[in-house]
Amino acid sequence: MSNTPLKVAVIGMGGIGNTHAACHQEDELAELVCVCDVIKEKADEAAERFGVPAFYSLGEVLAAYPELDIVDVTTGGLENGSWHYEPVMQALDAGKHVLTEKPISNNIAEAREMVNFAAQKKRYLGCNLNHYFSGPADKARELIAEDKIGEQVYSLTKVGFNGSAVSPSIADRNSRWQLPYSHAKAFLTHPFSVMRHFSGDISHVQAFMDKPGVRRQSSDLMLSIQSIHVRFQNGCVGYLLSQRGDAHFGLGGWWSFELAGAKGTFCIENCVEKLTYWTKDKQPEVFDTGITDFGATFPLRIHAFLEDVSNGVPLEHLRASGRDALATMEYIFAAIDSYESGGQLVTPHALPAFHGDVNIIH
Numbered sequence: 431m432s433n434t435p436l437k438v439a440v441i442g443m444g445g446i447g448n449t450h451a452a453c454h455q456e457d458e459l460a461e462l463v464c465v466c467d468v469i470k471e472k473a474d475e476a477a478e479r480f481g482v483p484a485f486y487s488l489g490e491v492l493a494a495y496p497e498l499d500i501v502d503v504t505t506g507g508l509e510n511g512s513w514h515y516e517p518v519m520q521a522l523d524a525g526k527h528v529l530t531e532k533p534i535s536n537n538i539a540e541a542r543e544m545v546n547f548a549a550q551k552k553r554y555l556g557c558n559l560n561h562y563f564s565g566p567a568d569k570a571r572e573l574i575a576e577d578k579i580g581e582q583v584y585s586l587t588k589v590g591f592n593g594s595a596v597s598p599s600i601a602d603r604n605s606r607w608q609l610p611y612s613h614a615k616a617f618l619t620h621p622f623s624v625m626r627h628f629s630g631d632i633s634h635v636q637a638f639m640d641k642p643g644v645r646r647q648s649s650d651l652m653l654s655i656q657s658i659h660v661r662f663q664n665g666c667v668g669y670l671l672s673q674r675g676d677a678h679f680g681l682g683g684w685w686s687f688e689l690a691g692a693k694g695t696f697c698i699e700n701c702v703e704k705l706t707y708w709t710k711d712k713q714p715e716v717f718d719t720g721i722t723d724f725g726a727t728f729p730l731r732i733h734a735f736l737e738d739v740s741n742g743v744p745l746e747h748l749r750a751s752g753r754d755a756l757a758t759m760e761y762i763f764a765a766i767d768s769y770e771s772g773g774q775l776v777t778p779h780a781l782p783a784f785h786g787d788v789n790i791i792h
Contacts, residue, residue, distance in 0.1 A: 561624050639656050
């Protein structure tokens with residue numbers, strides 16, 4: 431590992447951008463050298479907050495800091511991902527490593543191109559798939575590694591937003607959420623990333639989507655409810671339920687992931703809070719972190735990226751990589767295809783192959 435902190439620029443200074451900047455500034459593996467936003471006021475406010483220079487275009491950043499190691503792209507856009515492609519491609523073309531927010535893009539063609547270009551340039555492309563960077567996820571990986579789950583049988587995933595609107599309100603047509611698949615594209619990245627992290631690639635997808643009457647009455651365009659059935663390549667089956675404030679979640683809270691195998695079952699509740707493990711021979715074991723702030727995942731995930739880059743891990747070993755993020759989008763677009771075809775079974779588009787480093791593989 432290099433002892434020299436990695437020089438980082440954060441691009442896009444909204445709430446998430448400020449969160450990322452704070453993580454970099456507090457991490458010994460990083461040196462936050464500047465912040466950037468096309469909206470001058472946002473860049474200037476962040477620059478004052480973090481005590482670093484402000485820039486208003488990525489081109490200016492790259493010109494000012496040719497020694498920059500990492501460009502952290504936290505821009506948003508339509509469906510939270512339409513402004514990722516240009517800065518990611520520009521940074522990769524300049525030979526920089528890139529960490530980008532999720533979704534990697536709201537456009538599947540752009541997402542594929544970004545991942546392929548990073549591979550061509552032999553640069554790290556990571557994505558903030560932060561839902562499995564937590565104490566309960568660490569415990570889950572430990573149970574799997576110790577063969578305490580066994581052959582996987584099923585997974586159940588529930589994630590979304592608590593709420594229960596009972597009266598319509600006028601939909602804001604300028605909102606980035608006023609597109610039919612905005613919730614699916616922006617948010618299902620997270621649950622699909624967790625499902626794939628623990629159970630591997632998904633081979634088949636079937637989906638149903640809808641929106642409650644209150645959204646119809648307000649002419650809301652967003653399909654806010656997703657019910658998705660999947661099959662993993664390892665033979666495990668899975669179910670994903672997500673909704674965006676249309677009901678109040680019950681058991682397990684706003685986030686739960688249950689994985690059952692022939693030897694045992696675990697369930698993570700509220701992402702960072704608790705894991706329970708069941709087996710037929712003993713009482714349930716509860717692992718309670720005492721953490722309730724989901725924000726605790728950000729420094730863990732960002733540190734993992736900094737650590738992987740510092741260690742020079744093989745490109746295919748990067749945790750929460752662009753390829754991993756692309757996989758989630760392939761599943762989301764397969765779910766959209768299934769819904770649009772009335773619930774037909776869809777096979778997701780194949781991921782780009784791993785080729786490996788000739789200097790490492792033996």
